[in-house]
Every structure is written in C-alpha cells, then in structure tokens.
Amino acid sequence: MDLPLLSAVFAAFSITMYVLLDGFDLGVGALLLLQPHEAARNHMVDSIAPTWDGNETWLIMTGVTLLAGFPLAYSILMPAFYVPLIVMLLALGLRGASFEFRPQGQRNRPSWDAVFSVGSIVAACTQGLILGGLIQGVTIRGDAFGGSVFDWLRPFPILCAGSVLFGYIVLGGCWLYLKTTEASRHFAERTLWLALPAFLMLFVSACLTAAFTQPEVRAAWKTHTASLATIVGMMALAAIVLFASIGKRSELRPLVAAVSMVGLGIAGLALLIFPDIIPFRLSLWEASASRLSHVFLLSGAVFVTPLVLAYSAFAYWVFRGKTPVKGWEA
Amino acid sequence: MNLDAAMLARVQFAFTVSFHIIFPTTSIGLAMFLTVVEGLWLKTRNPVYLQIYRFWLGIFAMAFGVGVVTGIVLSFEFGLGFAHFAQIAGPVIGPMIALEVLTSFFLEAGFLGIMLYGLRRVGPRLHFFATCMVALGTLLSASWILSANSWMQTPDGVAMQNGRLVVTDWLKVIVNPSWLYRLPHMLTAAYLTASFLVAGVGAFYLLRRKHTLFARKSVSIGMAFAAILIAGQVFIGDILYSTMLKHQPSKMQAAEGFWERQSQSPAPYYWVIIPDQAHQRNRVAFGIPYLGSIWLTHSLHGRVEGLKSTPRDRQPAMGMVFYGFRIMYGIAILMFAVAVASLWLRWHGGLFTTRWFLRSLVIMAPSGIVATLGGWYLAETGRQPWVIFGLLRTVDAVSPVPSGTLLSTLIAFIFVYAFLMTAFLIFVFRMIRRGPEAAPDHAEASASLKNALRLLESPTANAVLGR
Ligand code: HDD
Ligand code: HEM
Ligand code: HEM
Numbered sequence: 001m002d003l004p005l006l007s008a009v010f011a012a013f014s015i016t017m018y019v020l021l022d023g024f025d026l027g028v029g030a031l032l033l034l035q036p037h038e039a040a041r042n043h044m045v046d047s048i049a050p051t052w053d054g055n056e057t058w059l060i061m062t063g064v065t066l067l068a069g070f071p072l073a074y075s076i077l078m079p080a081f082y083v084p085l086i087v088m089l090l091a092l093g094l095r096g097a098s099f100e101f102r103p104q105g106q107r108n109r110p111s112w113d114a115v116f117s118v119g120s121i122v123a124a125c126t127q128g129l130i131l132g133g134l135i136q137g138v139t140i141r142g143d144a145f146g147g148s149v150f151d152w153l154r155p156f157p158i159l160c161a162g163s164v165l166f167g168y169i170v171l172g173g174c175w176l177y178l179k180t181t182e183a184s185r186h187f188a189e190r191t192l193w194l195a196l197p198a199f200l201m202l203f204v205s206a207c208l209t210a211a212f213t214q215p216e217v218r219a220a221w222k223t224h225t226a227s228l229a230t231i232v233g234m235m236a237l238a239a240i241v242l243f244a245s246i247g248k249r250s251e252l253r254p255l256v257a258a259v260s261m262v263g264l265g266i267a268g269l270a271l272l273i274f275p276d277i278i279p280f281r282l283s284l285w286e287a288s289a290s291r292l293s294h295v296f297l298l299s300g301a302v303f304v305t306p307l308v309l310a311y312s313a314f315a316y317w318v319f320r321g322k323t324p325v326k327g328w329e330a
Numbered sequence: 331m332n333l334d335a336a337m338l339a340r341v342q343f344a345f346t347v348s349f350h351i352i353f354p355t356t357s358i359g360l361a362m363f364l365t366v367v368e369g370l371w372l373k374t375r376n377p378v379y380l381q382i383y384r385f386w387l388g389i390f391a392m393a394f395g396v397g398v399v400t401g402i403v404l405s406f407e408f409g410l411g412f413a414h415f416a417q418i419a420g421p422v423i424g425p426m427i428a429l430e431v432l433t434s435f436f437l438e439a440g441f442l443g444i445m446l447y448g449l450r451r452v453g454p455r456l457h458f459f460a461t462c463m464v465a466l467g468t469l470l471s472a473s474w475i476l477s478a479n480s481w482m483q484t485p486d487g488v489a490m491q492n493g494r495l496v497v498t499d500w501l502k503v504i505v506n507p508s509w510l511y512r513l514p515h516m517l518t519a520a521y522l523t524a525s526f527l528v529a530g531v532g533a534f535y536l537l538r539r540k541h542t543l544f545a546r547k548s549v550s551i552g553m554a555f556a557a558i559l560i561a562g563q564v565f566i567g568d569i570l571y572s573t574m575l576k577h578q579p580s581k582m583q584a585a586e587g588f589w590e591r592q593s594q595s596p597a598p599y600y601w602v603i604i605p606d607q608a609h610q611r612n613r614v615a616f617g618i619p620y621l622g623s624i625w626l627t628h629s630l631h632g633r634v635e636g637l638k639s640t641p642r643d644r645q646p647a648m649g650m651v652f653y654g655f656r657i658m659y660g661i662a663i664l665m666f667a668v669a670v671a672s673l674w675l676r677w678h679g680g681l682f683t684t685r686w687f688l689r690s691l692v693i694m695a696p697s698g699i700v701a702t703l704g705g706w707y708l709a710e711t712g713r714q715p716w717v718i719f720g721l722l723r724t725v726d727a728v729s730p731v732p733s734g735t736l737l738s739t740l741i742a743f744i745f746v747y748a749f750l751m752t753a754f755l756i757f758v759f760r761m762i763r764r765g766p767e768a769a770p771d772h773a774e775a776s777a778s779l780k781n782a783l784r785l786l787e788s789p790t791a792n793a794v795l796g797r
Contacts, residue, residue, distance in 0.1 A: 050448065051443055054443075056402070063406055068424025093750070104757045143417070144414075289420060292497040297425045297428050304432040308440075315440045318448055328448070328451070
C-alpha cells in the first residue's frame with residue numbers, strides 16, 4: 001500500500017476541515033468590527049463559542065501530520081513562512097484569548113471585540129499569504145529552505161490574502177444567516193451581498209495571476225483541462241445558488257452552497273499540485289518519513305478519526321438550532 | 331551572551347514553552363478537581379460543592395483558553411526554530427503528537443463547549459460526563475507529550491540510517507526508560523498545583539472572614555489532596571532521581587553543584603553556588619555540612635560525583651540545572667512541612683482558625699507552578715548540549731532563519747504574552763475579590779450553573795430533567 005499517499009490524503013482532509021470550520025469562525029470574527037451594536041456582537045460570538053476550539057484543532061492536526069509523515073516538507077516550510085506563521089499564531093492567540101476574556105467585564109468588551117476581530121482578520125490574511133507563497137514557489141537548497149524569509153511579500157500572495165479573507169467572510173456570513181435571528185440575520189444578508197462579489201473578483205484575479213506567473217499552473221491546466229474546467233464550472237454554479245438563496249426562506253442553503261464552493265476550490269488546488277507536498281518543488285514521496293512512522297500515524301487516523309468526528313458532531317448537535325439571543329443559558 | 335541564531339531560537343523556545351506550561355499545569359489539576367467536586371455535588375446535592383465548581387470553572391476556562399492558544403504555537407515551533415530537529419526527529423515524535431491531537435485535543439475541545447455552555451441543554455449527568463472527558467483529555471495529553479519529551483531525554487527504539495532516524499520499535503519509543511517515572515511525577519505536580527491554589531484561595535477568604543462555608547470546604551479538600559500527593563511526589567521524585575542518574579549522569583552532576591570528579595568528604599548539601607563554567611569551579615558555594623553525604627549516598631562520609639566526570643563538550647551549564655533543582659526541591663520541602671502542619675491542625679481542630687497556617691497557605695498558593703517550572707528547567711537545561719540526548723546536538727538542530735528575524739519575533743512574543751498574562755491575572759484576581767457568590771456578569775460558564783442551581787431547587791425542573 002502507498003502509505004505516504006494515504007498520509008497525504010489525511011493531511012488534505014485535515015486542512016479542508018480546518019478551512020471550512022475555522023473559516024466561518026474567522027469570518028464571524030472579522031465581521032465583529034463592522035457590527036456597532038454590542039448585543040448583536042454578543043449574539044455573533046455566542047453562535048461560535050461552544051465549538052471554535054475543536055475547529056481550530058484541525059490546524060494543529062495538519063501541522064503535526066506534516067511533521068510526522070513529511071518531516072522534510074515541514075522543516076522546509078516552517079522557516080520559509082516563518083514570519084507569516086508567527087504572525088498567524090499570535091493573531092490566533094489573541095482571537096482565542098478574547099473568547100474567554102470578553103465575558104469578564106462589560107467595560108472592556110468593545111476593546112476585546114476589536115482584538116478578536118483584528119486577530120481574525122490578520123489570521124485569515126496570513127493564511128492567504130502562505131497559500132500564495134506556496135503556489136508562487138518555495139526556494140529549496142539541498143534539503144533545507146534556501147530563500148529569504150520575506151519571499152512571500154509579493155503582489156500575488158497579497159491577492160491570495162484578500163481572497164482567503166473574503167472567502168472566510170462569505171462562510172461567516174452564511175453561518176450567521178443560519179444561526180442567528182432578526183437584526184443579526186439582516187446584517188448577515190447585507191454582508192453576503194457585498195462579500196460574495198468581492199470574493200469572486202479577488203478569487204478570479206488570483207487564479208489568472210497564478211496562471212500568468214507560474215508556468216507550472218499552466219502546465220497543470222493542460223494535463224487536467226477537463227477535470228479542472230468541471231470544478232470551475234461547479235464552483236460557478238455553487239456561487240449562483242448562493243447568490244440566489246440570500247434572503248430566501250431556506251436558512252441552510254447558503255451555507256451548503258458556500259461550503260461546496262470553498263470545498264471545490266480546495267479540490268481544484270489539490271488537483272493542481274498533486275502529487276507534490278511542496279507545490280512544484282517536492283513530491284510527497286521524496287519528503288516522506290519511513291514506513292513505521294506512517295503506520296503509526298495512519299492507524300491513529302483510521303481508528304480515532306471516526307470517534308473524533310462523532311463527538312464533534314455531537315457537540316454541534318447539542319448546540320443545534322438558533323443561537324438564543326440572550327446567550328446559551330438564558 | 332552571544333546572540334546567534336541558535337541562542338535566540340533556544341531562548342524563544344524556552345520562553346514560549348515556559349509560558350505554556352503554567353497553564354496546562356493549572357488546567358490539568360483544576361480539571362481533575364472540578365471532576366471530583368461535581369461528582370461530590372451530584373452525590374450529596376450539597377450546594378456548596380456547586381458553588382465551588384462554579385467558582386473554579388470560571389478560572390479554569392480562562393487558564394484553558396490561554397493554554398490552548400499558547401500550545402498551538404509550540405506545535406509549530408519545532409519547525410520554526412529547530413527545522414533540522416524536526417526533519418530528523420519528526421518521524422519519531424510527530425506520530426506521538428499526532429496521536430495526542432487525535433486522542434486528547436479533540437476530546438478536550440469537543441466536550442469543553444458542553445462543560446462551559448451546555449448544562450441547560452444536556453442536564454447534570456451528561457454534563458458531569460463532559461467534565462470527566464475534559465479531565466481525561468488533559469491526562470492523555472500529558473501522557474503523550476511526556477512520552478515525546480521523555481524520548482528526547484532517553485531515546486530508545488530507533489536507528490540512525492543515512493542521517494535520519496528510523497523507528498524500529500514503537501513500544502520502546504513510547505515506553506522509553508524515563509517516561510514511566512516522569513509521567514506520574516508531572517501529573518502529581520499538576521494535581522499538587524491545583525490543590526495549593528484551591529487551598530490558598532480558601533485560606534484567603536478565611537483570613538478575611540468571608541464566604542466561610544465555601545472557604546472551609548476549599549481548605550479542607552485542598553489540604554487533604556495536598557497531603558497525600560506530596561508524600562507520593564517525594565517518593566516518585568526519589569525514583570526519578572535514580573533513573574536520571576543512571577541515564578543522564580551529567581544532568582545530576584550539574585544538579586548537585588560539585589565540580590571535582592569526587593567531591594570532598596563529607597559532602598555538604600549546597601543551596602547557593604556561583605558556578606564558573608570556564609574554570610570548572612565554584613566561585614562561591616554555601617551548603618549544609620554532611621547533608622550531601624547523608625542524602626545522596628546515605629552515609630556520613632560518602633563522596634558525590636562532580637561535573638568534571640563528564641567531558642567538557644558534553645557538559646550542561648551548571649547554574650540553570652542546579653537552581654532548577656533547588657527551587658523544585660526547596661518547594662517540595664515547604665509543601666511537605668505545610669502538609670504535616672495541616673494534618674496536625676486537622677487532628678486538633680485548628681485547620682480553619684490558625685492564622686499563621688492560613689497565611690502560609692496564601693503564600694504557597696502559586697508554589698506548584700514555580701516548582702513545576704523549576705523541575706522543567708532541571709530536566710531541559712540538564713539535557714544540554716543535546717536536544718536528543720546522545721543523538722543530536724542542539725546547535726545542529728536550528729533553522730536557517732536570520733537572527734534579526736528571530737529577535738523581532740521573540741520581542742513580539744514577549745509583548746503579546748505579557749498582555750495575555752496581565753489580562754489573565756487581572757481577571758483572576760477580580761474573580762477572587764468578587765467571591766464565589768457573584769457570578770461575573772455575562773460569564774456563561776458561571777451563569778449556566780446558577781441556572782442549574784435554580785433548576786434543581788424546583789420540583790418541576792426535576793421532572794423536566796427526567797429525575
Ligand atoms: C504536562 C502537560 C503538557 C506539556 C508538557 C505540554 N502541554 Fe501543551 N497542552 C497540555 C498539556 C501539556 C494540555 C493540558 O492538554 C493543554 C493545556 C491547556 C489546554 O487547553 O490543553 C495543552 C494545549 C496544547 C495545544 C492546544 C490544544 C487544543 O487546541 O486543545 C497544543 C497544540 C499543545 N498544547 C502543544 C504542546 C507542545 C508542542 C508542547 C511541548 C513543547 C506542549 N504542548 C507541552
Ligand atoms: C512544558 C514544560 C517545558 C519547559 C518549561 C521546557 C523548557 C525548556 C527550556 C528552558 C529549553 C531551553 C534549554 C536550553 O537551551 O538550555 C527547552 C528546549 C527545548 N525543549 Fe523543552 N520544556 C518543556 C517541555 C518540552 C516538551 C514536552 C518538549 C517536546 C516534546 C520539549 C522540547 C524542547 C525542544 C525541541 C527544545 C529546543 C532545543 C533545546 O534547546 O534543547 N520541551 N525547553
Ligand atoms: C523530593 C522531592 C522531589 C524530587 C526528588 C524530584 C526529582 C526530580 C527529578 C530528578 C527531576 C528531573 C527529571 C528529568 O531530568 O527528566 C524532576 C523533574 C520535575 N519535577 Fe520534581 N522532584 C521532587 C518534587 C517535585 C515537586 C514538589 C514538584 C511540583 C509540584 C515537581 C515537579 C517537577 C516537574 C514538573 C519536573 C519536570 C518534568 C519531568 O522531568 O518529569 N517535583 N524532579
């Protein structure tokens with residue numbers, strides 16, 4: 001059996017879970033800055049508070065799967081993205097701490113909400129920068145990172161930062177549309193009307209820029225024309241469904257459409273870079289750890305992941321339905 | 331001190347991990363304490379237990395939150411600062427940490443939401459189950475990460491094949507020679523930490539004659555656990571000492587503060603030294619005569635091995651190791667004394683009224699955290715100059731990141747963490763000042779339990795909850 005491939009599939013699964021789940025948490029966080037009413041902000045945070053920690057754990061899972069299964073890739077990528085990673089970790093730290101600190105007092109809550117929101121925005125942007133830096137190409141010398149720590153500071157990664165941020169805001173808007181009532185739902189609706197076109201514009205320009213600046217992307221298009229075109233077509237369809245369902249009765253449909261749209265985007269990306277673990281530079285087999293490491297990692301993944309998914313789903317189920325306006329315990 | 335990349339990476343790792351461990355120690359201990367207290371409440375229905383639960387849940391939630399966000403930093407830090415270490419050791423410690431994420435982080439995260447916000451939704455029994463799962467998660471987390479760290483201290487079950495480590499036997503990697511002793515030592519440290527925190531807050535209220543019922547229960551439970559745990563800890567620590575003496579003699583040589591291959595006879599037990607590593611001697615050394623021989627060799631005139639027994643290029647820096655040990659050991663002695671006093675006072679009925687005792691409990695409240703940090707400094711600086719003992723040197727493990735960048739991120743960490751610590755301490759002190767009766771406004775964590783209390787008092791609610 002091709003164990004490295006299975007480990008890579010598990011890593012891809014984790015990062016997808018992370019983007020979809022923490023995506024809407026970060027999107028909700030980013031939107032706090034635009035919501036002037038404190039009661040509405042409380043409602044927004046309440047809608048994500050019971051489950052955010054599990055969502056973020058998928059990020060750790062991804063990082064650690066790389067460390068365990070593809071140590072060479074991990075040891076090249078961490079220094080390559082040293083600065084955006086540290087900024088992301090600090091931003092996530094401030095966001096996470098705000099969850100616990102904002103209920104501690106009435107007086108400072110607006111400041112904690114600002115910290116919460118800026119943390120979310122910065123985390124989203126740095127993730128986009130890392131994505132852009134990966135597609136743009138990482139310099140490798142021997143078996144170590146050989147570039148400069150500021151290689152990611154170029155127009156293309158910055159464009160990606162914008163797309164990721166607005167993608168998360170779209171997810172967050174759809175989440176609020178599902179979980180909140182009245183004023184907050186209206187707010188979500190208005191957000192979606194603006195954020196979705198912004199996301200689509202940024203995303204399309206990022207794709208075009210990638211095609212022009214990275215020859216490998218063009219090459220991948222040539223080999224996978226049919227499947228990539230299908231994916232793009234389905235993404236467009238999902239975007240149309242999403243547009244059409246804003247303000248309509250079904251409260252779940254926008255979220256399903258948005259999740260499909262982002263999920264398809266990730267699938268397209270995976271197709272572009274497969275079978276590389278560092279896009280266009282290092283294949284997953286070249287970076288792989290020895291066999292027994294994969295065996296251990298995968299047996300954990302195979303036997304424990306179903307359990308994890310089960311009780312994560314249970315946690316979502318406990319807090320199903322609309323978030324009570326006065327908080328979970330009112 | 332020379333600020334090269336290796337030094338800065340070490341300082342950054344040391345700073346971030348030291349900051350992190352403060353919070354896990356607290357939350358591992360408090361999670362277990364909360365489980366016990368909620369269990370007692372379910373069993374006896376005595377509302378004071380619910381009050382204790384409610385009060386500590388608020389503090390636990392904050393400690394847990396800071397623990398989570400500082401922990402995430404660490405799981406990336408292996409590659410950020412020590413890329414070469416990650417490349418070589420990733421296949422060994424990576425899968426263990428992956429299992430930690432799968433078996434414990436998800437478990438903690440999944441049930442934490444229910445523990446903090448879900449009492450109304452799931453009812454007391456399932457809520458108790460959630461508390462148990464969170465406590466179990468912290469325990470499993472400690473087990474895996476200690477296994478990973480113990481493997482770095484006493485590596486086993488691997489082979490070096492063209493410059494890379496390959497696992498040959500997972501059982502030997504996980505159950506490596508020091509894990510079985512270090513894990514109980516760390517867990518006991520965390521439970522001791524929580525016991526002294528709880529007892530310290532109770533004593534603070536007793537001294538001010540406030541919240542008496544709450545305070546008496548806190549002091550009583552806290553000191554009961556502390557007395558049992560410290561006895562166990564001294565015993566486990568003693569076994570751990572001989573284990574490390576066998577596997578890492580250089581660490582224990584540094585920890586006792588002697589330089590000559592054989593110390594003078596009779597050997598004193600040093601408490602203060604100013605070591606001079608360059609000349610391999612102590613500039614200043616104060617100690618208690620004879621005690622070194624008695625404690626370390628169990629005889630009146632035995633000699634103790636000094637650091638010169640280890641070649642210079644394999645010696646750790648004596649100062650950090652020595653003081654890490656002295657801080658931990660000194661606090662162990664103090665804890666033991668307080669525990670003995672508590673038993674005596676309990677016997678004579680003065681546990682809640684003896685003011686000098688209560689004052690010492692207040693002072694001892696943070697002692698567990700300080701001892702834990704001391705223990706970790708002993709373990710980690712004593713492992714130097716190796717990052718994986720005997721296999722990989724720390725200087726060979728660092729990332730190709732320029733020192734200027736490392737310095738800037740270190741400063742960023744210091745600022746952000748100082749901010750988090752300040753906020754955490756302000757909120758904890760505010761909670762303590764307000765006392766257990768005042769649920770902090772809008773703290774869902776506490777509000778949930780207040781509602782439960784109301785629920786349990788009304789017979790209709792019992793019917794609703796199906797009891
Ligand atoms: C003895 C216990 C212990 C030790 C030595 C460490 N940790 Fe820790 N860690 C925990 C005990 C713990 C915990 C009890 O499980 C935490 C603390 C609070 C919490 O929320 O979970 C945690 C949280 C935590 C998290 C966030 C988990 C989540 O999202 O729930 C990560 C990623 C790490 N840790 C990683 C590390 C790394 C890479 C360490 C080593 C350098 C480390 N921890 C040392
Ligand atoms: C949580 C409690 C811990 C504390 C307080 C602690 C403390 C320290 C300190 C002070 C150093 C710097 C040593 C020096 O350079 O002189 C260090 C280094 C390091 N520790 Fe720990 N440590 C802890 C846990 C862990 C764990 C659980 C692991 C791994 C699983 C770990 C892995 C490392 C690594 C990789 C380094 C860097 C290389 C080195 O300097 O040796 N530490 N730690
Ligand atoms: C007589 C008392 C004690 C003895 C003889 C003792 C002994 C030791 C030794 C030899 C180590 C080094 C292990 C290594 O190198 O890996 C250690 C580490 C440590 N000690 Fe203690 N200890 C005692 C009391 C305490 C107390 C009271 C606490 C905290 C409340 C504590 C917390 C720790 C911690 C957290 C570590 C680092 C983790 C580890 O290495 O297991 N110890 N102790």
